[in-house]
Structures are given as structure tokens and as C-alpha cells.
Amino acid sequence: MTKKKSALGVLSNQKYIVILVVIALYIFFFAASVDFRKYTTMVTLLDYSYYYVLMAIGVSFPLITGGVDLSIGTGMVCYALVGGYLVHNVGLPVWVGMIVAILFGCVIGLLNGVLVAIMNLPPFLATLCTCMITRGLGSLLSFKNAIPWPTAKQPGGWFHSIFKITMAGNTKIPIGFLWMILLVVIMAFVLKHTKFGRYTIAIGSNKEATLLSGINVKFYHIMAYVICGLFAGLAAIPYASAIPTIQPGTGAGMELDAIGGAIVGGVSATGGSGSIEGTFFGVYVICLLKVGLPFIGLQANWQQVITGLILIGAVMIDIVKKRRAVTAAA
Amino acid sequence: MGEEILRMEEIDKSFPGVHALDHVHFNLNRGEVHALMGENGAGKSTLMKVLTGIYKKDSGKIIYEGKEVEFHTTREAQDAGIVIVHQELNMVGDLTVAQNIFIGREFTNGIKIDDKKMIDESKKLFDRLHIEINPTEKMSSLTVGKQQMCEIAKAISHNCKVIIFDEPSAALTEKEIQDLFTIIRDLRAQNLGIIYISHRMDEIKVITDRVTVMRDGTYVGTLITKDSTKDDIVKMMVGRVIYEPPKEKSMVAPGAPVVLKVEHLNAGKMVKNVSFELHKGEILGFSGLMGAGRTETARAIFGADPKQSGDIYINGKKADIKTPEDAVRHGIGYLSEDRKRYGIVVQKSITENSTMACLEEYMNGIFINKGKEKKAAEKYIEELATKTPSADQLVVNLSGGNQQKVVIAKWLVKNCDILIFDEPTRGIDVGAKNEIYKLMNQLASQGKSIIMISSEMQEILRMSDRIVIMCEGQKTGEVKIEEATQELIMDKATRNIN
Numbered sequence: 001m002t003k004k005k006s007a008l009g010v011l012s013n014q015k016y017i018v019i020l021v022v023i024a025l026y027i028f029f030f031a032a033s034v035d036f037r038k039y040t041t042m043v044t045l046l047d048y049s050y051y052y053v054l055m056a057i058g059v060s061f062p063l064i065t066g067g068v069d070l071s072i073g074t075g076m077v078c079y080a081l082v083g084g085y086l087v088h089n090v091g092l093p094v095w096v097g098m099i100v101a102i103l104f105g106c107v108i109g110l111l112n113g114v115l116v117a118i119m120n121l122p123p124f125l126a127t128l129c130t131c132m133i134t135r136g137l138g139s140l141l142s143f144k145n146a147i148p149w150p151t152a153k154q155p156g157g158w159f160h161s162i163f164k165i166t167m168a169g170n171t172k173i174p175i176g177f178l179w180m181i182l183l184v185v186i187m188a189f190v191l192k193h194t195k196f197g198r199y200t201i202a203i204g205s206n207k208e209a210t211l212l213s214g215i216n217v218k219f220y221h222i223m224a225y226v227i228c229g230l231f232a233g234l235a236a237i238p239y240a241s242a243i244p245t246i247q248p249g250t251g252a253g254m255e256l257d258a259i260g261g262a263i264v265g266g267v268s269a270t271g272g273s274g275s276i277e278g279t280f281f282g283v284y285v286i287c288l289l290k291v292g293l294p295f296i297g298l299q300a301n302w303q304q305v306i307t308g309l310i311l312i313g314a315v316m317i318d319i320v321k322k323r324r325a326v327t328a329a330a
Numbered sequence: 331m332g333e334e335i336l337r338m339e340e341i342d343k344s345f346p347g348v349h350a351l352d353h354v355h356f357n358l359n360r361g362e363v364h365a366l367m368g369e370n371g372a373g374k375s376t377l378m379k380v381l382t383g384i385y386k387k388d389s390g391k392i393i394y395e396g397k398e399v400e401f402h403t404t405r406e407a408q409d410a411g412i413v414i415v416h417q418e419l420n421m422v423g424d425l426t427v428a429q430n431i432f433i434g435r436e437f438t439n440g441i442k443i444d445d446k447k448m449i450d451e452s453k454k455l456f457d458r459l460h461i462e463i464n465p466t467e468k469m470s471s472l473t474v475g476k477q478q479m480c481e482i483a484k485a486i487s488h489n490c491k492v493i494i495f496d497e498p499s500a501a502l503t504e505k506e507i508q509d510l511f512t513i514i515r516d517l518r519a520q521n522l523g524i525i526y527i528s529h530r531m532d533e534i535k536v537i538t539d540r541v542t543v544m545r546d547g548t549y550v551g552t553l554i555t556k557d558s559t560k561d562d563i564v565k566m567m568v569g570r571v572i573y574e575p576p577k578e579k580s581m582v583a584p585g586a587p588v589v590l591k592v593e594h595l596n597a598g599k600m601v602k603n604v605s606f607e608l609h610k611g612e613i614l615g616f617s618g619l620m621g622a623g624r625t626e627t628a629r630a631i632f633g634a635d636p637k638q639s640g641d642i643y644i645n646g647k648k649a650d651i652k653t654p655e656d657a658v659r660h661g662i663g664y665l666s667e668d669r670k671r672y673g674i675v676v677q678k679s680i681t682e683n684s685t686m687a688c689l690e691e692y693m694n695g696i697f698i699n700k701g702k703e704k705k706a707a708e709k710y711i712e713e714l715a716t717k718t719p720s721a722d723q724l725v726v727n728l729s730g731g732n733q734q735k736v737v738i739a740k741w742l743v744k745n746c747d748i749l750i751f752d753e754p755t756r757g758i759d760v761g762a763k764n765e766i767y768k769l770m771n772q773l774a775s776q777g778k779s780i781i782m783i784s785s786e787m788q789e790i791l792r793m794s795d796r797i798v799i800m801c802e803g804q805k806t807g808e809v810k811i812e813e814a815t816q817e818l819i820m821d822k823a824t825r826n827i828n
Contacts, residue, residue: 193442198425202433205424212420213434214405272424 014266014317015278021264021310022284029292036295039171043164046174049287050163050238051076053180055258056265056283057187057276058231061224063262064191066204066271067116067123069225070255071108071130072232077251078138079104080236084147084246087156094156097149101240102233108134109229113222131252139248146247149240160241176238180280188276200224204271260307261286264314270322285310332360335523336381336412336492341390343380350376353390354549356542358492358523363514365534365555366527368544369567369619369787374527377544378494382407382414395491411491415481415498423470428452430469431484455483459513475506482513493517494525497621499533511537529619531560531824543567561817564824568787568816576791577811581774582612588646589779590631590662590748595640597630602803604640608748608779613770615794616783618823623803624783625667628750632657632664644748658687660748663741665734667753667783673737676726680718681707683725683736687744710739714769731762738769749773750781755789767793787816799823 029036055072062069082104083097108130115126150156152166163176191197199220202210211217240246265282267274289303336358343351351373358364366374379385381392383401392399394410401407404414421430428448429436437444437451452465461479469477478498485493495514499507514524514537526538534541535555543550543566550566590608595601600623608614616624629635631642633651642649644660651657657664666672674683681700684707685692692703707721716735718728725736734754741749751770755763770793774780784790790797797814799807799822807822 189442193445195436195438195441195443198429198433198436198443201424202422206420206422209420209422210433212404213422214408215434 014264014314015275015281017317018265018278018281018285022281022288025285025288025292029288029295033292033295036292041291041295043172043174045287045291046177047163047238047242048291049284050176050180051235051242052254052258052261052283052287053280054183054231054235054238055255056261056279057183058228058235059255059258060187060191060262060267060274060276060279061200061227062112062116062123062127063259063267063269064200064204064271064274065221065224066207067224068127068259069109069112069228069232070124070127070259071112071134072228072235072258073254073256074131074135074138074251075105075108075229075232076235076239076254077246077248078108078134078141079233080149080240080243080246081138081142081147081248083236084149084240085142085145087149088147089145094150094159098159098237101236102230105229105231105233105236106226107229109226109232110222112229113225116225117218117221131255135249135252138251142248144248146245148245151244159237163238163241184276184280191274191276196220196223201272204268205273257286257290257307258283260311263318264310266314266318268318268322269315270318282314332362332521334358335360335395337391337393338377338381339391339393341377341380341392342388343376343385344388348547350547351380351387352546352548354544354547356549358525360491360523361518361521362540363518363524363526363538365538365541366525366544367529367534367541367563367567368550369785372544372567373547374544375496376547378414378496378525378527382412382494408488408490411489412494413485413488413490413492414494414496415478415485416496419474419477419481421469421477421480424468426466426468427463427472427480428465430480431455431465431487451487452483455487458486459483459516461509461513473506475502475509478502478506478510479513486517490522492523492525494527496527497529498526499528499530507533529621529824531563534563535560560821560824564817564820568820576788576814577793577795580612580795580811581771582609582795586610586612589644590781591643591646592631593641593643595627595630595642596638597635597640598626598638600626600803601630601637604800604803604805606798606805606808608781610779611774611777612795613774613780613782613793615790615797616781616800617787617790617797617819618785618800620785621802622800622823624800625752626803627800628664628752628781628783632662632750634664658744658746661746662748662750663687663744663746664750665737665741665752665754667756669730669733669737674725674733674740676733677724679722679724680711680716680728680736680739681721684710684721684739684743687740706743707739710742713742714739715765729762730758731765734758734762734766735769738773747777748779748781750783752783753785754782755784755786787819790814790819791816801825 035041055076059069059072079101083101086092086100087094087097112127112130115121116123152160165173165175167173199210199215203217203221207217261283262279263269264285265278265280267279286307289306290300293303294300334357338356341351341354354373354377356377368374376385380387383403383406399410401410422433431452432448437447449465456463459479459482463476463479498510502510518524528534538555540552541555541563542552543563545567553562586609588607589610593605595604604627618624626635630637633653633656642651649660651660670676681704685703689698692699704721711718711721714735716732718732725733755766758766770780782793791814794811796811797809797819798805799819801823806825809818
């Protein structure tokens with residue numbers, strides 16, 4: 001019985017399935033397209049993935065509490081616009097723009113948390129509202145201007161080297177990937193081994209029981225959204241680095257790719273379970289599809305169709321797993 | 331039996347309209363298992379909630395370890411050493427056993443939770459209880475019995491001196507109950523005071539030292555278990571004054587045909603081999619204590635829950651009922667005990683609710699014929715004397731009794747001949763209760779057949795033509811109204827099958 005269970009456990013653990021999917025996708029595109037094999041493609045893929053990774057790490061927390069945060073896509077663009085405006089139009093140093101973007105993210109996260117945990121708004125609605133608000137605020141605060149952050153060669157362009165170092169001979173080393181791994185390790189630790197992480201899972205699994213255990217549920221519930229906002233703010237920095245000019249009014253829809261990544265990576269769509277490592281690999285499933293499919297002649301629209309199908313599969317696994325747990329306990 | 335650890339004196343508690351506890355006494359010694367018994371609504375749970383700080387008492391004294399105390403939260407009671415093991419378990423399914431036991435008071439190394447220490451401590455607790463549970467197992471993968479043992483482990487990890495078990499055996503198998511008793515005896519030997527709330531007479535005899543009986547919010551008396559008989563206890567439980575005279579004889583015409591026949595019905599864990607017949611124009615009462623399997627039987631007949639086996643005959647013909655839709659087609663209507671959840675859509679009008687079960691009869695092509703729909707609703711508003719300004723009134727604005735009438739109208743519109751009333755007067759005030767009773771009698775005299783599930787003894791005796799009694803998923807008796815007494819019913823309702 002136990003033997004059977006453990007074999008089943010590995011197979012039904014989405015974390016491992018998703019790693020296999022990432023490897024399989026990579027091999028597939030690698031074999032199917034000569035252009036995909038180029039080093040620059042890999043650098044582009046990574047450049048492009050950082051802000052999705054950050055958003056997805058963040059949104060994993062509200063998802064695990066059984067909620068969601070739809071404001072991270074428009075939010076990230078809003079924070080990048082505001083930070084960029086301060087740098088480009090006001091002339092403040094780049095680090096100020098970065099800190100403002102991150103803090104702005106935390107504030108919107110706090111707002112989401114208060115709406116959900118204190119005012120008891122359904123997370124879907126609360127964050128749909130802040131999604132609209134950040135979309136409008138981004139345009140207003142940048143005075144409807146498209147905002148460029150400094151390019152690598154301009155003064156203040158040093159921030160690009162957080163993610164990518166240009167070596168002699170114009171070879172680019174994507175060191176941003178190391179930062180991502182570091183953040184994944186830290187946040188995985190937070191989720192697994194700290195009170196905040198444990199209570200995030202507990203709230204998503206059985207909020208009532210958590211409350212009756214004498215835990216300050218409201219505080220931890222809000223914190224899940226603040227962390228999410230913090231990561232949306234952090235995501236604004238690689239976004240500003242990857243996108244030459246930030247357009248007001250954009251960003252809607254990017255949250256769905258991040259949420260999709262988290263769910264593909266095994267975060268339960270109904271809350272209560274998930275892992276940051278899983279989210280990390282889940283995001284790469286989505287990014288590989290986004291970048292890889294055009295190389296085999298399929299437009300980006302196909303990526304959305306295929307991602308949708310993969311998501312259905314991921315959610316089905318989650319549902320079957322939950323049902324099995326219920327029948328096992330009965 | 332040791333010295334006294336807890337004494338509750340003259341505890342009084344009122345809620346709006348209900349005197350829930352009327353100067354109740356209770357005392358508990360160290361090293362004692364003390365049963366708290368009474369019918370549903372006798373005030374047992376309220377008393378325990380007052381003790382553990384969930385409710386605030388209006389007056390009276392609680393003396394614990396020689397000092398007068400008053401707890402404001404369960405946390406305070408816990409810290410003082412009084413814990414409840416609830417009937418519904420408060421466990422976080424996605425966390426492990428150890429994580430659940432120590433939730434809210436995790437051991438930490440800096441910011442890191444020390445899971446290893448929590449696992450070790452859990453093992454020690456389980457050793458003390460002589461049970462084997464792997465602390466790293468996910469809570470949701472354990473059986474209900476094991477989960478309850480984790481809850482007990484959590485309780486003793488608080489270093490408690492008094493444990494309250496609130497109907498602990500309700501969801502357990504026979505084997506699990508035996509294990510539970512072993513643990514309780516262990517705890518008693520460790521000089522803890524144990525309060526054991528249960529309906530099951532045989533358990534009380536086996537596990538407890540004393541029994542305190544409550545009735546209608548008052549203290550009736552305390553007995554030494556080994557010196558008293560089951561009869562003594564039952565008498566104390568039911569000895570109330572009956573305000574309404576019970577029905578004297580059956581109103582069913584002799585030789586009335588059988589409209590519904592259920593044979594050897596098995597469904598889930600709560601319905602075991604149930605058989606009975608329902609005659610035309612009869613009100614068949616289903617009596618029993620909470621968790622006896624009555625609602626589950628009704629839901630299985632209605633097709634709301636799957637059946638494992640058993641046959642249902644309607645008017646002599648075998649009926650294959652797999653879904654509520656099938657049941658409604660066979661003319662069965664079910665009025666749920668939880669009206670708001672299963673019976674009506676409160677934010678819709680009376681009209682919309684009335685025709686919900688048979689909208690297809692009120693259609694013109696693809697459009698709803700609003701006029702015809704309203705006419706039907708108005709007809710039943712008049713017939714049932716539903717108090718409302720108009721048929722367009724939203725159901726949420728009606729009183730409980732009138733909401734119940736809308737549910738009845740819904741099934742009458744559908745032309746159902748067999749109506750299952752599950753706790754028809756729950757949450758309805760006395761005046762409206764009488765109206766519902768009148769209505770049920772009227773329906774029966776018109777030839778409708780009614781199954782009435784009720785936990786109120788008075789209601790059963792007043793309304794039924796015949797009474798089926800269930801206990802633990804099995805039918806333990808069937809009595810004609812002419813022969814029924816409270817004692818007889820209570821005796822059968824507490825009969826342990828094993």
C-alpha cells in the first residue's frame with residue numbers, strides 16, 4: 001500500500017511532471033528549429049522570462065490562500081511607468097525609480113489585501129478593480145506618455161547589467177537567471193519553513209480551522225497580497241530592462257500567463273497547496289511556448305490555445321488529486 | 331475518583347426568545363468520565379460553550395481548581411487547561427499531522443519552523459496515547475477516527491486537565507470507538523477530568539462514571555452510572571410536560587393503498603437495510619436522534635445521494651430513481667431541513683420559486699408565460715394562506731413559516747403526491763408551526779402522502795399516523811400512533827444495534 005502510494009505520489013506530483021514538460025519542450029524546439037538553437041534565442045527567452053517568473057512567484061501566495069491577484073500585469077506596467085517617469089522626465093537617479101516601483105507594488109498589494117481580508121470582497125472582484133485602477137493610474141501618472149528607461153549605453157543604464165552582462169565581443173551573459181534561482185530558493189524557504197508560509201497554506205486549506213487555532217488570519221491573509229504586490233513591483237525592473245519603451249494602458253493579460261504558470265507548476269487552483277519551485281518551472285512551460293512556437297511557424301495565438309489546454313490538464317490533475325484525498329479519508 | 335476540579339453553579343444564559351440555560355449545575359472530578367446527556371436542544375452544547383468562553387453567561391459561577399474563573403475565548407480556556415474535542419474536526423487538511431497539532435505555536439529556530447522538533451513532540455504525544463500515527467502524514471489522508479485522535483493529541487499537548495468530548499463517536503466505526511475508549515480510560519488513569527457528551531446509551535454505560543441529564547435548558551439530575559439503569563436515564567431525559575396532546579389515532583383510512591414501498595435500502599454509511607411502506611393519505615413520522623440516518627434515507631430515496639442497493643416501488647411499480655429529476659417525475663417532492671440551502675432561491679420572487687420545479691409547463695415556445703406562472707403562484711398563496719403583499723415579493727422578505735409555504739407550493743405546483751418534509755418546522759416560530767401542522771393535515775386528508783422527519787418528540791407524536799424509528803442508520807422500530815409513547819420511542823432511538 002505504502003509502496004504503491006509513494007510511486008503514485010511522485011507521478012501525481014505536478015512539480016516533477018512540469019520539469020519533464022520543460023525538458024521535453026526544450027528538446028522539441030531544439031530539434032525542430034535551427035534558429036531556436038542560437039545562443040541569442042536563449043538570451044531572449046531568459047530576458048523575457050524574468051518578469052513572468054517574478055509575477056508568478058508573487059501570485060502563488062494569493063493563489064495558495066485560495067484567492068487570486070489579477071492586478072499584477074497592469075500593476076507591473078504601472079509601476080514601471082511611474083518609476084520610469086521619475087527617471088526619464090524628472091531626472092531622478094535610476095535606483096530611486098526602482099525603489100518607487102517596488103514600494104508602489106507593495107501599496108497596491110496592501111490595498112488588495114485589505115479589500116480581501118478585511119472588507120471580505122471576493123479576491124477575483126477586488127483585484128479586478130485594482131487591475132483597472134492600476135491600468136488607469138499608470139497612464140495618468142505618466143501623463144499618457146510612453147516612457148523609456150535608460151538604455152544600456154545611456155547614463156543610468158547600469159541597471160541592465162543586473163540581468164545581463166555584455167562581455168568582450170558582444171557576448172551577453174544572462175546573469176538574471178541566477179537572481180531568479182536565488183529568489184526561488186528564498187521564497188520556497190519562506191513558503192515551506194516559516195510561519196507566514198505555513199499559515200498561507202493553512203488559510204487556503206481551511207480558513208475556519210486556522211482562525212480557531214488562534215492565528216491572526218487577517219494579518220497573514222493581507223501579507224500574502226503584499227508579497228504578491230512586492231513581486232509585481234520587482235517585476236517592473238526586468239520589464240523595464242527588456243522593453244525599450246513602456247506603453248501606458250498595456251499589461252492586461254500578462255497576469256494570466258503568470259497565474260497560468262503557477263497553476264501549471266502545481267499551485268492548487270482552489271488553494272491549500274503549491275510550491276515555488278513548481279511555479280518556477282510552470283512559468284518556463286509558458287515562456288517556452290511563447291518563444292518557441294513562432295520558430296516552428298505557429299503564431300503567438302497558438303501559444304494561448306495550447307497554454308489553455310495545458311492549464312485544463314493541470315487543473316484536472318489537481319481536482320483528481322483532491323477527490324482521491326477525500327475518498328481516501330472517508 | 332479524585333477531588334473536584336470543576337464546578338458550575340446556577341449557570342443562566344438567555345438568547346433572544348430562548349432561555350437556553352436555566353440555573354444549571356454541573357460538577358466534575360479528577361480521574362472521572364462524566365456523561366452529559368439530553369435530547370437535541372437540551373442545552374448541553376450551550377453549557378459547554380459557556381464553560382469554554384464561546385458564550386458569555388448571564389449569571390452563575392464557574393469554579394475551576396478552587397478559583398472562580400471566566401474565560402472570554404477558547405484560547406483562554408485552553409491556556410487554563412480546558413479543551414474541547416469537537417464533533418466537527420477543526421483540522422487543516424493540507425498540512426501534516428505534526429503541523430496541525432502545533433499550529434499557532436510552532437517551535438522555531440530564528441524564522442525557520444523547527445519541523446523536526448514538532449515531529450518528535452508529536453511522536454511523544456502519540457506514545458502517551460498508545461496510538462500509531464505518522465506525524466509527517468498529511469491530515470487529509472487520515473480516516474476520521476485517526477483525525478480525531480490527532481485532535482485528542484493536540485488537546486493533551488496543551489497540558490490540559492479537563493477534556494470535553496462532544497459526540498466523539500458520531501462519525502466513528504465500532505473498532506475506532508473501542509480505540510477511543512482505550513484512550514479515554516488512559517486519560518482517566520492520568521487523573522484528567524473528562525466530560526463526555528453522547529446520545530448513545532450503551533456507550534454511556536460502558537465508559538462513564540456519572541451521568542448528568544439536562545432537559546429544555548434545565549438541570550434534571552446526576553446519577554452514578556453503575557447504580558442506574560438505562561430506563562432511569564431515559565425517564566429523566568423525556569420527562570417533560572406535553573403541551574399539545576398527541577394524535578390519538580391514525581387518520582388513515584383502513585385499507586389505504588401503499589403508495590411508496592422501500593425495500594432493503596442501503597446508501598453510504600448512514601443508511602443500512604432500511605425498509606418501510608407509506609400509505610395514501612398517511613403522515614409517517616421518522617423519529618430518531620441526530621445522526622440516526624433519517625435525512626440520508628430521504629436523500630437516497632429522492633435520488634440526491636447514490637444508493638448501493640435496495641428497491642423503491644411507487645404505486646406498486648418498481649421505480650428507478652437515480653437523480654432528483656427522476657424522483658420528481660415519479661411525484662416525490664423533498665422539503666429539505668436546510669431551506670435556504672436546498673429549498674428556495676431567496677433572492678427570487680414567490681412566483682419564480684413556485685414554478686421552478688416545473689417551468690416547462692409554463693412555457694410558450696422558448697418564452698416563459700409570466701401570466702400563467704403568476705396565476706399558479708397566486709392560487710397556492712391563497713390555498714396555503716401565505717402571508718405576502720403579492721406573488722412578486724422576494725422570498726427573502728418572508729418569515730420562516732411563509733418561506734416554508736413557498737417550498738410546499740413549489741411541490742404542489744409540480745403535482746407531487748409524496749412529500750418528504752425534513753424538519754418542517756425548524757427555525758419557525760410557534761404560531762407558524764401550527765399553521766404548517768394544519769397544512770400538513772389538510773394535505774394528508776386530500777390524499778397526499780407525507781414522510782415527516784422530525785427531531786422533536788412532540789411534533790412526532792402530534793402529527794404522525796405511524797412512526798418509524800431509526801438509530802445509527804438502521805430502522806430500530808415501527809409503532810402505530812395508538813401505541814406510541816415518548817419512552818418507547820426514546821428507547822428504540824437509543825438502541826445500540828450491536
